[in-house]
Amino acid sequence: MDRSVKNCYPCHMARPRQFDEERVLHAVRDQFWNAGYAATSLQDLMRVSGLGKGSLYAAFGDKHQLFLRALRSYLDDSLGYLREKLDSAPRALDALRAFVMAPVSDPGGAAARRGCLMANSTCELATADPEVLAEAGRTYEGTTALVAECVVRAQKEGDVPADADPIETARALLAAQQGLVFMGRTGLDFDKLTATARSLAAQLLPGAG
Amino acid sequence: MDRSVKNCYPCHMARPRQFDEERVLHAVRDQFWNAGYAATSLQDLMRVSGLGKGSLYAAFGDKHQLFLRALRSYLDDSLGYLREKLDSAPRALDALRAFVMAPVSDPGGAAARRGCLMANSTCELATADPEVLAEAGRTYEGTTALVAECVVRAQKEGDVPADADPIETARALLAAQQGLVFMGRTGLDFDKLTATARSLAAQLLPGAG
């Protein structure tokens, strides 16, 4: 089943893949990100990946499975990046602040207008696609857990009141962050969005920037 | 052009409409709300409206125009409802708290999981559909203005510090609310969502509930 491991052919080597699976997933992910799931056609996917229909179907299954693969790849990257950011910050409070401000961390604001693939997909598909809904639930639970860990660290460092519930605090921070992601997607002016992000971070987290 | 005005026929009356335009817009809006724009076919629209293709096209133009009509009808209703809620509250602070908590005001949580038509549409279409993006911008600017007015009133009533910027406060409240709407759409447990809403309201607004 898993053809990503190269040296597992029965006895005769066959024709090797001429494409890099990760590269294709990346291109496909961008396409879904820009146009959404339903508005992306197989022709779009062929164009951005450079693959023929047959290759796409042989490698990934149908459109929906390919979408889920691309989505999961995106989530793995995002969660890994978040974990690294949260863990590597010298002071947990700074990491929490950066977490809330993440939607405005891109200088130009282009990323803010593009939003988040998982968020966009959830809004488009959550009602009708249980697998996407499940992925969303898992993702935001995972994110909450990571942030909550960071809250605990901030408490140990004396920056967050010890009586605050870490999970509850994390959920509030996550909700605020996702609200900012969404406001960015509505086209809200980047400077105003940044000001709002600062305001939210200041109100939800102790200490002055 | 405008056939909604009944008494403007040249000289002979013709066959009158056999459907209620508002009723159709309502049904169509629900369909788009449940399935999204791209995933809704003309057959779906015919089914939920009970109209034939010809009637739909004659009355509303193509699918995209019909969608915009339904979306605007939704927005008019929503903004009207919000204005009324904000104005009718005896105390502005209570209205602001209710505004933030709106995503969990539905007892069962079904509304929370359905999300907001404008928010869903923005996430699905904002990148590719300038008209939807413009509608989103207008909507959230309008909402910000309404909430800011209410903040001013709360300041006059002594419930919100006088030195707070009403617009900035309104944007933060709106972002928090939309974050909650989104978290509801991810399927987050309704009780947890409610707790998060309470937590956000408590941190962003003065006074104890």
Added chain:
DNA sequence: CGATTGATGGACCGTTCGGTCAAGAACTGC
């Protein structure tokens, strides 16, 4: 009643959709 008008519903259009399949290409082991 008959002329006129807009509403109606479904047949019909070309296009594009997601998905399948078979034939050929590329590669290794014998």
Added chain:
DNA sequence: GCAGTTCTTGACCGAACGGTCCATCAATCG
């Protein structure tokens, strides 16, 4: 070089898509 295996390509499929058109219907006014 041949056999065996997988990958690649593009033709092909039926279905569904959005959209147009027209014969028919219902209502009014002269």
